[in-house]
Every structure is written in structure tokens, then in C-alpha cells.
Amino acid sequence: MAVDNPRTATLLMHCPDRPGVVAAVTRFLAGHGANIVDLDQHVDRAEGVFFMRVRWELEGFALDAEAFSEAFRTTIAEHFQAIWQLHHNARPLRMALFVSKMSHCLYDLLSRWQSGEWHVEVPLIISNHETLRPVAEQFGIPFHCFPITADNRAEQEAAERELLERHAVDLAVLARYMQIVGPTLIDAFPQRIINIHHSFLPAFAGAKPYHAAHARGVKIIGATSHYVTADLDAGPIIEQDVTRITHRDSVEALVRKGQDLEKLVLARGIWAHLQRQTLVYQNRTIVFS
Amino acid sequence: MAVDNPRTATLLMHCPDRPGVVAAVTRFLAGHGANIVDLDQHVDRAEGVFFMRVRWELEGFALDAEAFSEAFRTTIAEHFQAIWQLHHNARPLRMALFVSKMSHCLYDLLSRWQSGEWHVEVPLIISNHETLRPVAEQFGIPFHCFPITADNRAEQEAAERELLERHAVDLAVLARYMQIVGPTLIDAFPQRIINIHHSFLPAFAGAKPYHAAHARGVKIIGATSHYVTADLDAGPIIEQDVTRITHRDSVEALVRKGQDLEKLVLARGIWAHLQRQTLVYQNRTIVFS
Amino acid sequence: MAVDNPRTATLLMHCPDRPGVVAAVTRFLAGHGANIVDLDQHVDRAEGVFFMRVRWELEGFALDAEAFSEAFRTTIAEHFQAIWQLHHNARPLRMALFVSKMSHCLYDLLSRWQSGEWHVEVPLIISNHETLRPVAEQFGIPFHCFPITADNRAEQEAAERELLERHAVDLAVLARYMQIVGPTLIDAFPQRIINIHHSFLPAFAGAKPYHAAHARGVKIIGATSHYVTADLDAGPIIEQDVTRITHRDSVEALVRKGQDLEKLVLARGIWAHLQRQTLVYQNRTIVFS
Amino acid sequence: MAVDNPRTATLLMHCPDRPGVVAAVTRFLAGHGANIVDLDQHVDRAEGVFFMRVRWELEGFALDAEAFSEAFRTTIAEHFQAIWQLHHNARPLRMALFVSKMSHCLYDLLSRWQSGEWHVEVPLIISNHETLRPVAEQFGIPFHCFPITADNRAEQEAAERELLERHAVDLAVLARYMQIVGPTLIDAFPQRIINIHHSFLPAFAGAKPYHAAHARGVKIIGATSHYVTADLDAGPIIEQDVTRITHRDSVEALVRKGQDLEKLVLARGIWAHLQRQTLVYQNRTIVFS
Incomplete structure (x- = not known):
């Protein structure tokens, strides 16, 4: 495999x-x-x-x-x-990481790269915040900060796109990048941007899924990795997994348990892409074995 | 336990x-x-x-x-x-079953009753179709058919309610009863009607959840047992579980795999109720251990 | 599929x-x-x-x-x-069931047969006890009782074998048949006898696996369906699944939770066989998708 | 929680x-x-x-x-x-990590510490090989190498014990430390050494569990975190989890899939200990909720 x-x-x-x-x-x-x-x-x-x-x-x-x-x-x-x-398959894919303030997926992906578990190169990390610059530096990866506002998104994404193209990036990974990605990037990287959403899609699409899951009283939470399309949280699903919760779990406990799921489901989704096991057809993903 | x-x-x-x-x-x-x-x-x-x-x-x-x-x-x-x-706990609960045409949950529940696995009585089965009468007869349970139309629902439910009360029913179980239950019954049995929904709620509420799951391309399907309230598929969740699927699974395969899940999740939800482990608060269910 | x-x-x-x-x-x-x-x-x-x-x-x-x-x-x-x-695939397989005193797998398999979920025939049920004769009769299946002792095993198995051959049985299912099966039967039905073992093999092979699991303090219990070979509980595995337990679960609770697993894992193993998805090579089972 | x-x-x-x-x-x-x-x-x-x-x-x-x-x-x-x-609970526990050559658990634990996810201190890392010194240095943790042979174990463990005591270590974590730990350490840290074993214990105790799992043809692999006792791989289990595999998975694929399990199961076991949710009685672990 x-x-x-x-x-x-x-x-x-x-x-x-x-x-x-x-x-x-x-x-x-x-x-x-x-x-x-x-x-x-x-x-x-x-x-x-x-x-x-x-x-x-x-x-x-x-x-x-x-x-x-x-x-x-x-x-x-x-x-x-x-x-x-x-x-x-001889050439390692070049994978760019997009992050915001949460570090758990970033650490996990950088560990897989640095340890040689994955046959990839990570030429750069892009963020809309400075928060995780020290983690990037610790792993020796260039870190580029592009703060995004409603006014400057198109302009900033054009700069990001130029940067990704200059570094010959094959795949962009949104590793809990808490920012909507616009057409400038999506059109340039069709089926080459993978996002992790912290719910069992299509349940709890959009913001604050753990709060919504807690309010609904579900007994299981999930995470979903998918290709990014113009429809928010509606792109072709690559991988999903779930974990059991109880009434004892506060929203904070859901966030904590969910982070372990997010790491795993994102890593599995990227792995399937790296192995060239995925093929998208009509907004669904074939994941060959 | x-x-x-x-x-x-x-x-x-x-x-x-x-x-x-x-x-x-x-x-x-x-x-x-x-x-x-x-x-x-x-x-x-x-x-x-x-x-x-x-x-x-x-x-x-x-x-x-x-x-x-x-x-x-x-x-x-x-x-x-x-x-x-x-x-x-000495007195066995009296559990009425509501069914339509699909038999998998009915067989499962009757088997648990007849084998003595559960400390319950099943005084009657209610259906909106004649289809499953032979199964009821095979297990020796009285079967009552109430065909429901938009016009006669209130009237038929009043008759069902009268029947349930006459048989001193403690709990009504909708075992793939493909019919909306109205206020006549819901108000008479608050937190005493348990339904099995064939999706991982709140994803795919309403009709044809397996078709919707297939169309969305999810990688996991689920089932949910919950107390019935006036809001369709929105009552307090007792139990959920999931099973993994792939792109190979047609809608028919989802139905087949889902039926095993439905049996299990409904049985676990009923068991928790029978054990008096459930307590509803603000549309969420505490399930004590 | x-x-x-x-x-x-x-x-x-x-x-x-x-x-x-x-x-x-x-x-x-x-x-x-x-x-x-x-x-x-x-x-x-x-x-x-x-x-x-x-x-x-x-x-x-x-x-x-x-x-x-x-x-x-x-x-x-x-x-x-x-x-x-x-x-x-036009011809339905003919499946014989072997049982002892526990009924949960028997009910489950007969329900799948009677409801038409499976494209099989069930020409007979064999048991070493009279206990489940009423269940067989309720479903209208001939029930044959062959009490087994250390002294009469070979003789009784020869009679069972003759019966199976006379009924042109394709597949024998040991549905919690609490009796060792000897070479008379195994040799006559190579890779055509499926057993359910109530543990996650190879852990807790042999008798009383739930007691052993409880004593060891495991946090997960399992069930295994496998083809029967001369080595007890060591034949090629078709399917396994597990369920989570806690320190709260007594041996009785493990038995109860395990029974649901057994039903599911046995049914999935049989299904794979019925679909001709299984191929045994060197004591391992390929299960094609 | x-x-x-x-x-x-x-x-x-x-x-x-x-x-x-x-x-x-x-x-x-x-x-x-x-x-x-x-x-x-x-x-x-x-x-x-x-x-x-x-x-x-x-x-x-x-x-x-x-x-x-x-x-x-x-x-x-x-x-x-x-x-x-x-x-x-105000005082953070002081956790020492033992490693050999594999880095996946080490990265995971150091990430949880450095990001502040866990309320712990990591005063030192001990290894029997130099391999992972760069990872320790990257995270700024002192790294001590104690090569172990049959001849020098007691002596080296005495030195390790002295080091642990000097650093007031509360908990020692064997993060894929491929070396048997002897009584010098075990006696000094009763129920305060946690190991991750790369199988679903008691199946495949001892060396090379992935090879053994592959040879047996199991359909699910697991990992187990447990307190270390004098009996190898037989101490009280804190947490277990499993993942599904197929005949397609080579031993190398089992190793790769298993590593994600090991990270998760070790982290959950440590978390339960840090939360003071664990109590050992007669070689079984109560894990309070």
C-alpha cells in the first residue's frame, strides 16, 4: 500500500x-x-x-x-x-502548510516530515498570525505571515499564490487554518488543497462545530479531511473518523479529544493524496486501496 | 451495570x-x-x-x-x-413496538424479549402496514394495523393511544416505523417514545438518509436512537454508532450495512432506558454509567 | 459489493x-x-x-x-x-447451523434467512442439546439433536456428516456451538465450516474468554469469525470486531456486550463467504472487496 | 474531565x-x-x-x-x-521520557508538552541510543544516553534511577523504549512507569508483535498502554485502542498504521495518569471518569 x-x-x-x-x-x-x-x-x-x-x-x-x-x-x-x-513517484511532493494559532496539526505534520515518515518536502509555512512562527523556526521551515482582512483578501491571496508557485508547491494543506480561502487560491490549486474540518461533515459545517455538537447532545464527534472547493466545507471528502463522547464532556473536553482526531484524519487524508490513491469525481473522492 | x-x-x-x-x-x-x-x-x-x-x-x-x-x-x-x-426494578417494563415494512429491528427486539435477554413484556405491535403481521404471529404477539393518511392521523393516533394506555404500556419503540408521529402520541408519552433514525444525526435528518449520505460521499455512516419530541429527528439523543464505508458501497450496500447498525443502536438505547440510566435535560440525554 | x-x-x-x-x-x-x-x-x-x-x-x-x-x-x-x-451465483448456498444452548446468534441468522436479507437456504439445525428446539420449530427448520460425549464423538459426527451430505449442505456455521468439532467433520468440509469465537483471537483462545478478559483487565473485548481447522481457535480469520469496556463491566456485562459483537462478526463472516469474497492461503484469509 | x-x-x-x-x-x-x-x-x-x-x-x-x-x-x-x-493538582507532574530509535511517540509527547496542552514538566530524556538526541535538542530537553548490555543493566539502571530521583521525576514514560526495564527502576517507581506496547495485549506480547499479527492474519491491530511491572507486558492496562487492517497490509503497513495508534494510546494513558484518574487494584486499572 x-x-x-x-x-x-x-x-x-x-x-x-x-x-x-x-x-x-x-x-x-x-x-x-x-x-x-x-x-x-x-x-x-x-x-x-x-x-x-x-x-x-x-x-x-x-x-x-x-x-x-x-x-x-x-x-x-x-x-x-x-x-x-x-x-x-520518485520525486517527493512539495507540501505547503497553512496555519493560524493552533499548533497540534502543525507539530504532527512537521514530525512526519522531519522523521522521514513521509516522502515530502515542506518548502514553506503560511499563516495569518505570527503565533506559530517559533514552531516553524524550530523545525527550520520558512514562515510567511499574511494577515487577512475582508478588504485585503484577494490581494493577500494573490501574494500567497505567487509564493506557492515560486516554490513549485504541489499541495497546500490547511492545518486548522481559521480563514476562508477564496477563489484566487482555489482556482490555482484544484483538488490540491486539503482542509481538516473539526466535525463529522455534513454535520456541524461552519464555525464552532464543537460548541454545536455539545449543544445538540451528540454521543460521537468526528473530523473530516476534504479537498477545498468554492463551497465552504462541502468539498469532496477524503477521510473521516470519530470518537465517542459522553454527557460528562464539556466543550473544552470535546476540543481536546477532537484535536487528536483532527491530527489523525488530516494525516490520513494527506497520506492518501501522497500515495496518489485519490481521484475526485462529481464531488466524491474515490480512495483506491 | x-x-x-x-x-x-x-x-x-x-x-x-x-x-x-x-x-x-x-x-x-x-x-x-x-x-x-x-x-x-x-x-x-x-x-x-x-x-x-x-x-x-x-x-x-x-x-x-x-x-x-x-x-x-x-x-x-x-x-x-x-x-x-x-x-x-422488579416489575418488567411493558414495551410496545411500532413497525412498518422492514423487519430487521423487529426480529432483533423480539429475539431479545423471547430469549429472556431483556426483562420486558411486549404486549402488542402496532403497524401502518400488514406486512409484518406474520412475524408478530410467529412470536405470538398481538398485531394491530392502523393505516395512516394525512386525513386520519389524529384519529388513528387517538385509537393507538387508547390501546397503549389500555395495555399499560410504559415505553413505545419506533422500530423503523416510517411514519411521522403526531402530538396525540408524543404528548401522552413524554420521553417514553424511542426512535431509531438511520443516520448520524444531525447529519441527514429526514427522509432517505442513505441516499443523501451516498450523494455527499461520506466515508462513515451512522445510526441514532433518540427520544421522540415534536421536532422531527431533533429529540434528545440516547445512543449513536457508526460504521466505515467506501466509494465501493452503493446505496443498497449502505442500506444493508446500516441495518446492522440500526439494530445495535436501537437495542442499546432501549437497554439504557430499561436500566433507568437515562435522564433528559434541555434536549440532551444524560446516560449514567 | x-x-x-x-x-x-x-x-x-x-x-x-x-x-x-x-x-x-x-x-x-x-x-x-x-x-x-x-x-x-x-x-x-x-x-x-x-x-x-x-x-x-x-x-x-x-x-x-x-x-x-x-x-x-x-x-x-x-x-x-x-x-x-x-x-x-444464481443458486442459493445451503447453510446448516450448529448450536448449543445460547440463542442470540441463532435468532440473528434465522432472521436474516427468513426476511430474505440473505440468498441462502437453511435445510437443518444441529445441536448437542434440546434447548433450542422451540426456536427451530418457530422458524420451521428441522432440528436434529446429537448429544456428544468423549466416547461417542466420532460416531455422532459421522452421523452428522451423513446428514449434511444428504442435505447437500455447502456451509456449516457454528453459531456458539460449545463443542469441539473433530476431523470427521473438518475433513469433509474444508474451509466450509465457519465458527464464531467470543474473543479477539489470538487473545483468549479456548474456554471462558470473557472470564479471562475480565481477569486480565483489558479495556476492549472482541469477537472473531474464522474457518475451522484441526487446530482449535487457530483457523484462518475472516472477520473481527471489538467493543470498548470499562472497569465497571462485570463478567456478566462482558457476556451481554459480547453477544451483540458475536452476532455481528459471525454475520459479516458468513456474508463474505456467501459473496465468494474469501480465499484462504496459508492459514490467512484474503477478503476481497 | x-x-x-x-x-x-x-x-x-x-x-x-x-x-x-x-x-x-x-x-x-x-x-x-x-x-x-x-x-x-x-x-x-x-x-x-x-x-x-x-x-x-x-x-x-x-x-x-x-x-x-x-x-x-x-x-x-x-x-x-x-x-x-x-x-x-496545582503542581505540574515531572515526566521523564525513555526512548530508543523510533521518534513518533517522542515527537507527539514533546509537542503536547511544548504547546501547553499538558500541565507537565519534562526534565530529561533517557535513551539507550544516540539516535534521537537531535530531537531532544530541538525541543531543548537534556538528553542522557545509557547504552545497555546484558552485563551492565543493573549498573546503568542504578545511574538512571539516581538521575530520575535527582530530577524529582514523578512519572517515567517508555515511549517505544526497546529495552527491558529491570527491578532497579521498577521497584523505585511502582505504578509510575507507563509503557506503550504495540499490540492489543495479551495478544502478541513480547518482541515483533506486528510480524506476529501479520503471520496470524488478524483483521484488527491494537496498542496498549500499561503500568510496568516485573512481568513483561503483563502490567495493569490503562488504555487500548485498535485499527482495522486488511490482507493488503504488509508488515511495513502494519508498522506505519500502528505508529499512529501507539501515539494515541500512549497519550491517553498518560493523560489519565496526569488527571489522577487511575487506581491499580490486583493488576487491573480502574480508570475513573
């Missing part, structure tokens, strides 16, 4: 469902010398769409990225009307 | 929080010869309210129900402005 | 891992007109073994069972040294 | 079960001006032992630690033969 060997490539594709897709793709790959490591496919019968993820070893594979693109297009993609992405 | 010995009594109470309540109540009980079996208390600091459940053995206890009522009122309740209920 | 359409066939196979298996199998199926509904494959890299499950629609498929067997053998199986099974 | 207000004291006690204990203790506290914040009691009927945890506000409480000790002893403890501990 993990990228045990970075000398692999991953293909993600979907197309109208019809007989013979798996046979055609696997024959194509085998024909160019691919040793397939993972293959997972899914048919959404209600939509009539076929989805597939294949990962294979690059050693012995005859095609470089350009040659693959040309050959796959003419042999498979045009025939099956497939939409596809090819990823070479 | 279970009523291992039915020769016990349970006191549920709440009052404004102030020092000395536990001391006063336990001294009162000890003074009349009670051997306390369970004691659980909770203080809601935000509301300033004290909650307690105490269960004690009746053997050696000096007061019968009437004497307890008089003594407790003058010694404790008036002083602390307590609201309280006393339950003798 | 469910057999939404029984007009399908399922192929389960494994073989030494080498390039081209998926391509060969899917090309073979497509070439005979199969529309593939599900395909899941897995490579065990440590063992160097390839596993696959494919399900396709029989409508339009050119081969009957015999023709498939011949064509698949010569085209695929010999070349890849594959071990394989083909199942036509 | 959390120590929202450190100006509180916590009493943990147990005694032979007999009527009137709660009444006596709460009357005693109320009589000296205590406002009780939490009270949780438990009766182990099989053992005939009563357990209680009470927490109250120190503001307005008439007794200092010494006066409490004298008054409680004569008024309550002697009469009821109670074993008890009193903790003032």
Missing part, C-alpha cells in the same frame, strides 16, 4: 464503463515491460463510469513520461474516452 | 448544583438501611445543574414507595429543589 | 506472481463476452503470490460451467499454474 | 465495601468547606471492594495537606480500612 519503492509510476484514470478496459490497459502496460505492483478498479454502476489506479515498477519499463503520454493517448485514452493522470 | 438483581430501586434526580447534595442523599439512603449498588453523579458546570442516579438493594430498606416519596420530599427534594423519579 | 444481480459468476484464483496475469484473465473473459462487474486483485510480495477475484454478468457470456472449465484450464490455469474456483 | 482549574485536590481511595462510605466521605469534605467538582465511585462486587475518586476546589477548603491527612485518617480511613492518596 505504501510507496515501498519510489521507483514506480502510478496511473489514475476514469472513462465511460464498457467491457475490455482493464484488459486493454493491463495489456498495454505489460506490452511495454511493466511489472504491475497494485491494481484497483471500481465501477460506479449508477453513473456508468469506470475508475482505475495502477502502479508499476519503472525498472524494465520501456516508456519515459513523454513516450507514455503519446502511446497511452493513441492506444487507450482516445478509444475509451479516458481522463487520466500519470505520476512518477 | 445490568440489573443483575431486580430487587433494587433506582433514583434519578437533578437539582441546582450546590455543596452537600451527594452527602445528603447518601446519608438519607444509608439512614433507611439502603445498601447502594451503583452511584453515578454529574455536574453540568455551564448550566449549574447537579444530576445523580443511585441504585440500592431493597432487602433491608425500610421505606416502601409511598413512605420513600414522603420522606425524600421533606428531607431532600424541597431543600435542594430537586426533580426526581423513583423506579422499582 | 452485494450480489445485486444473481445472474453473475465469480472466479477466485491464485498463482505465482508474474507479469501479465490480469491482462490474460480479463482478455480471456472479454473474449467470451463477459461484462466484468467486480475485479479485485492482490499481490502478496513476501510470498510471491498473486490473488484475484472477478465477477461478471452471465448474460451474453458464451461459456457454460463445463466449457469455462476446459477453456480456462488450457488458456490460463496451466500457463500460470493457477489454483481456481468458479461459482455461479 | 480535564483539570480545567488546577486549584483543586483529588482523593483516590479504596476500602472493603460496606454501606455509608460515600456518605461519610462527602460529609467529611463538605464539613471542611469542599465544593466537589467530580465524584466517581465503583464497587467491585466480586472482590467486595469499594473504589472512589473525588475532586474538589481548594478555594474555601479548610485543610492543608497535613491537616487533611490527620483528619481523614482518624475520621474516615481507620474506620473504613481505606487505602488512599491525596493529590494537589
Whole structure:
């Protein structure tokens, strides 16, 4: 499941469902010398769409990225009307972190990066507050503060976007970034911004979900990691998890228990993205195994 | 936790929080010869309210129900402005079941009754359809069919209410009863009607929650048992649980997986009520341990 | 995931891992007109073994069972040294139930059968005690009692085996059958006897697992459904699940909470078998999705 | 549940079960001006032992630690033969961390300390390897390396013990410390050493539990935090949790998924200890709510 060997490539594709897709793709790959490591496919019968993820070893594979693109297009993609992405896994993804004042997700993500648990680079941290600059410095990551107001959002996001592009960022992670992200950023990074929301969406979307959960008297709280879209807290869900609470838990206790969930659910969502296991279709996320 | 010995009594109470309540109540009980079996208390600091459940053995206890009522009122309740209920656990509760066409919860509840797992009586089953009459007959429980339309609801519910009262029903369980319950019944059985809703409330309240969950692309589905109030699917929650799903699960698969959850969450909610572990305050349910 | 359409066939196979298996199998199926509904494959890299499950629609498929067997053998199986099974899903499996005195799993399984939730037949119930005969009769299933002692086991099991074979039983389910099953039965039904063990195996194998769990002070209890082999409680695991407990839970409370787990874990294990999702390799169970 | 207000004291006690204990203790506290914040009691009927945890506000409480000790002893403890501990919550506990080469738990614990999530001090880190010295330095915590061999264990542990005592350490945490701890340390810190074991104990005690879990083909893996006793991996369990795995997960995947569990289960175990919610009796841990 993990990228045990970075000398692999991953293909993600979907197309109208019809007989013979798996046979055609696997024959194509085998024909160019691919040793397939993972293959997972899914048919959404209600939509009539076929989805597939294949990962294979690059050693012995005859095609470089350009040659693959040309050959796959003419042999498979045009025939099956497939939409596809090819990823070479040797290059670590470059992940930018957005934070505000809460540190728990930031510490968790930086620990996974620094310890080498994740095959990523973290070129920069962006915040709308100075609060967490010392944590960034302790881990040796450049920290950029862009205070946001209703008046300056578009301008500040344009500057953030320029910074992200200059650092060749692949993925932006909102690690409890308590600020609405506008179209300037969202349009520039489609399905490449992951947010953690501190509730079991769609329950308790919006602000103060722990207060709302406490007021409603639920017996379980949750967290949700999802791709960010223009609709607040309504983007395609990657991962969710929950934890049990009781009437004894005050709002403060929910916040404390929820933080552990947020760390875990955000990390799992990012991991699925890093592994190229995710494919978004009609606001839902296929998470291949 | 279970009523291992039915020769016990349970006191549920709440009052404004102030020092000395536990001391006063336990001294009162000890003074009349009670051997306390369970004691659980909770203080809601935000509301300033004290909650307690105490269960004690009746053997050696000096007061019968009437004497307890008089003594407790003058010694404790008036002083602390307590609201309280006393339950003798020897008598099995009388539980009526409301069903429509789906049988999974009905089978589960009847099995728990017939096997003696639960210390209850099931005097009757009420339905708005004939579909499940054979199941009722197989288990030897009288089955009453009241078809409901927009026009006849009040009238039919009045007849149901009369039937429930005639059978001295303590608790009505809506075991996937696909029909809105109106004020005629709700007002007659406050905090004595338990419903199972097939979602993780407050997400996906109302009709067709599995369809809505599938459309939203959630990664976890849930079920909720709650007391029925005038606000649809908004009554005090007793118990919730969840199960993990993936993009592979069609709506039909969610229905199938959800049914197992519904059985479990409804049974746990009823069990807590039977054990007199529940106390409702401001639309939230304290579930004592 | 469910057999939404029984007009399908399922192929389960494994073989030494080498390039081209998926391509060969899917090309073979497509070439005979199969529309593939599900395909899941897995490579065990440590063992160097390839596993696959494919399900396709029989409508339009050119081969009957015999023709498939011949064509698949010569085209695929010999070349890849594959071990394989083909199942036509139209025929309901015939499932025998073994019980002793506890009824919770029996009620649950009979309810799933009678309600039509499962596409199975239940030709008979076997027990070593008379206790549950009334439940069998209530559901209209023949009940056979074979009291077992150390002296008569082989003889009684031979009679049971004869009965199972006479009723063309496909699957035997030990639904809290509190009796060791010997080689007479195990050898006759390899990977076709499913047991529920009331612990999280391999913890607390053997007798009285709830007592052992209580004594050890664990904070979580579990249940395990597995195929029965000659090694007691050591066969290939199909499904496990757990539930949280606390120091408040007596052994009796563990038994009560555990029973709900047992019902669920046994039902899920059987479901996976009925769906032909399971494949045993070296005492581990692949459960395809 | 959390120590929202450190100006509180916590009493943990147990005694032979007999009527009137709660009444006596709460009357005693109320009589000296205590406002009780939490009270949780438990009766182990099989053992005939009563357990209680009470927490109250120190503001307005008439007794200092010494006066409490004298008054409680004569008024309550002697009469009821109670074993008890009193903790003032204003003082942060001093927690030493033991590590080897794996960093995930270390990062997690240091993050909780540095962010102020936990009301603790971390005076030192002890390791049998140099590997994690840079992490300790990054967080500004003194790091002491004591390589252990079969020959020098007693001597090295004596030095470690001296160091812990010199730093007035209250609690030692084995954060994936891959080294057996001997009697020199265990005897000096009874019920004050917490270990994380990377399995669902008692399954897979000892070395390489993920390899053993993979070989057995379990469908769920777990982690266990427990107090360390002379019996390896057999001390009183504080907290356990599990995560679901499939046949797709290699040993490496189990290790990766397990690490997130280990972090969480160790943190929860420590939190319960810090909150003075734990009381050990006969190798089992009461965890009060």
C-alpha cells in the first residue's frame, strides 16, 4: 500500500464503463515491460463510469513520461474516452502548510516530515498570525505571515499564490487554518488543497462545530479531511473518523479529544493524496486501496 | 451495570448544583438501611445543574414507595429543589413496538424479549402496514394495523393511544416505523417514545438518509436512537454508532450495512432506558454509567 | 459489493506472481463476452503470490460451467499454474447451523434467512442439546439433536456428516456451538465450516474468554469469525470486531456486550463467504472487496 | 474531565465495601468547606471492594495537606480500612521520557508538552541510543544516553534511577523504549512507569508483535498502554485502542498504521495518569471518569 519503492509510476484514470478496459490497459502496460505492483478498479454502476489506479515498477519499463503520454493517448485514452493522470513517484511532493494559532496539526505534520515518515518536502509555512512562527523556526521551515482582512483578501491571496508557485508547491494543506480561502487560491490549486474540518461533515459545517455538537447532545464527534472547493466545507471528502463522547464532556473536553482526531484524519487524508490513491469525481473522492 | 438483581430501586434526580447534595442523599439512603449498588453523579458546570442516579438493594430498606416519596420530599427534594423519579426494578417494563415494512429491528427486539435477554413484556405491535403481521404471529404477539393518511392521523393516533394506555404500556419503540408521529402520541408519552433514525444525526435528518449520505460521499455512516419530541429527528439523543464505508458501497450496500447498525443502536438505547440510566435535560440525554 | 444481480459468476484464483496475469484473465473473459462487474486483485510480495477475484454478468457470456472449465484450464490455469474456483451465483448456498444452548446468534441468522436479507437456504439445525428446539420449530427448520460425549464423538459426527451430505449442505456455521468439532467433520468440509469465537483471537483462545478478559483487565473485548481447522481457535480469520469496556463491566456485562459483537462478526463472516469474497492461503484469509 | 482549574485536590481511595462510605466521605469534605467538582465511585462486587475518586476546589477548603491527612485518617480511613492518596493538582507532574530509535511517540509527547496542552514538566530524556538526541535538542530537553548490555543493566539502571530521583521525576514514560526495564527502576517507581506496547495485549506480547499479527492474519491491530511491572507486558492496562487492517497490509503497513495508534494510546494513558484518574487494584486499572 505504501510507496515501498519510489521507483514506480502510478496511473489514475476514469472513462465511460464498457467491457475490455482493464484488459486493454493491463495489456498495454505489460506490452511495454511493466511489472504491475497494485491494481484497483471500481465501477460506479449508477453513473456508468469506470475508475482505475495502477502502479508499476519503472525498472524494465520501456516508456519515459513523454513516450507514455503519446502511446497511452493513441492506444487507450482516445478509444475509451479516458481522463487520466500519470505520476512518477520518485520525486517527493512539495507540501505547503497553512496555519493560524493552533499548533497540534502543525507539530504532527512537521514530525512526519522531519522523521522521514513521509516522502515530502515542506518548502514553506503560511499563516495569518505570527503565533506559530517559533514552531516553524524550530523545525527550520520558512514562515510567511499574511494577515487577512475582508478588504485585503484577494490581494493577500494573490501574494500567497505567487509564493506557492515560486516554490513549485504541489499541495497546500490547511492545518486548522481559521480563514476562508477564496477563489484566487482555489482556482490555482484544484483538488490540491486539503482542509481538516473539526466535525463529522455534513454535520456541524461552519464555525464552532464543537460548541454545536455539545449543544445538540451528540454521543460521537468526528473530523473530516476534504479537498477545498468554492463551497465552504462541502468539498469532496477524503477521510473521516470519530470518537465517542459522553454527557460528562464539556466543550473544552470535546476540543481536546477532537484535536487528536483532527491530527489523525488530516494525516490520513494527506497520506492518501501522497500515495496518489485519490481521484475526485462529481464531488466524491474515490480512495483506491 | 445490568440489573443483575431486580430487587433494587433506582433514583434519578437533578437539582441546582450546590455543596452537600451527594452527602445528603447518601446519608438519607444509608439512614433507611439502603445498601447502594451503583452511584453515578454529574455536574453540568455551564448550566449549574447537579444530576445523580443511585441504585440500592431493597432487602433491608425500610421505606416502601409511598413512605420513600414522603420522606425524600421533606428531607431532600424541597431543600435542594430537586426533580426526581423513583423506579422499582422488579416489575418488567411493558414495551410496545411500532413497525412498518422492514423487519430487521423487529426480529432483533423480539429475539431479545423471547430469549429472556431483556426483562420486558411486549404486549402488542402496532403497524401502518400488514406486512409484518406474520412475524408478530410467529412470536405470538398481538398485531394491530392502523393505516395512516394525512386525513386520519389524529384519529388513528387517538385509537393507538387508547390501546397503549389500555395495555399499560410504559415505553413505545419506533422500530423503523416510517411514519411521522403526531402530538396525540408524543404528548401522552413524554420521553417514553424511542426512535431509531438511520443516520448520524444531525447529519441527514429526514427522509432517505442513505441516499443523501451516498450523494455527499461520506466515508462513515451512522445510526441514532433518540427520544421522540415534536421536532422531527431533533429529540434528545440516547445512543449513536457508526460504521466505515467506501466509494465501493452503493446505496443498497449502505442500506444493508446500516441495518446492522440500526439494530445495535436501537437495542442499546432501549437497554439504557430499561436500566433507568437515562435522564433528559434541555434536549440532551444524560446516560449514567 | 452485494450480489445485486444473481445472474453473475465469480472466479477466485491464485498463482505465482508474474507479469501479465490480469491482462490474460480479463482478455480471456472479454473474449467470451463477459461484462466484468467486480475485479479485485492482490499481490502478496513476501510470498510471491498473486490473488484475484472477478465477477461478471452471465448474460451474453458464451461459456457454460463445463466449457469455462476446459477453456480456462488450457488458456490460463496451466500457463500460470493457477489454483481456481468458479461459482455461479444464481443458486442459493445451503447453510446448516450448529448450536448449543445460547440463542442470540441463532435468532440473528434465522432472521436474516427468513426476511430474505440473505440468498441462502437453511435445510437443518444441529445441536448437542434440546434447548433450542422451540426456536427451530418457530422458524420451521428441522432440528436434529446429537448429544456428544468423549466416547461417542466420532460416531455422532459421522452421523452428522451423513446428514449434511444428504442435505447437500455447502456451509456449516457454528453459531456458539460449545463443542469441539473433530476431523470427521473438518475433513469433509474444508474451509466450509465457519465458527464464531467470543474473543479477539489470538487473545483468549479456548474456554471462558470473557472470564479471562475480565481477569486480565483489558479495556476492549472482541469477537472473531474464522474457518475451522484441526487446530482449535487457530483457523484462518475472516472477520473481527471489538467493543470498548470499562472497569465497571462485570463478567456478566462482558457476556451481554459480547453477544451483540458475536452476532455481528459471525454475520459479516458468513456474508463474505456467501459473496465468494474469501480465499484462504496459508492459514490467512484474503477478503476481497 | 480535564483539570480545567488546577486549584483543586483529588482523593483516590479504596476500602472493603460496606454501606455509608460515600456518605461519610462527602460529609467529611463538605464539613471542611469542599465544593466537589467530580465524584466517581465503583464497587467491585466480586472482590467486595469499594473504589472512589473525588475532586474538589481548594478555594474555601479548610485543610492543608497535613491537616487533611490527620483528619481523614482518624475520621474516615481507620474506620473504613481505606487505602488512599491525596493529590494537589496545582503542581505540574515531572515526566521523564525513555526512548530508543523510533521518534513518533517522542515527537507527539514533546509537542503536547511544548504547546501547553499538558500541565507537565519534562526534565530529561533517557535513551539507550544516540539516535534521537537531535530531537531532544530541538525541543531543548537534556538528553542522557545509557547504552545497555546484558552485563551492565543493573549498573546503568542504578545511574538512571539516581538521575530520575535527582530530577524529582514523578512519572517515567517508555515511549517505544526497546529495552527491558529491570527491578532497579521498577521497584523505585511502582505504578509510575507507563509503557506503550504495540499490540492489543495479551495478544502478541513480547518482541515483533506486528510480524506476529501479520503471520496470524488478524483483521484488527491494537496498542496498549500499561503500568510496568516485573512481568513483561503483563502490567495493569490503562488504555487500548485498535485499527482495522486488511490482507493488503504488509508488515511495513502494519508498522506505519500502528505508529499512529501507539501515539494515541500512549497519550491517553498518560493523560489519565496526569488527571489522577487511575487506581491499580490486583493488576487491573480502574480508570475513573
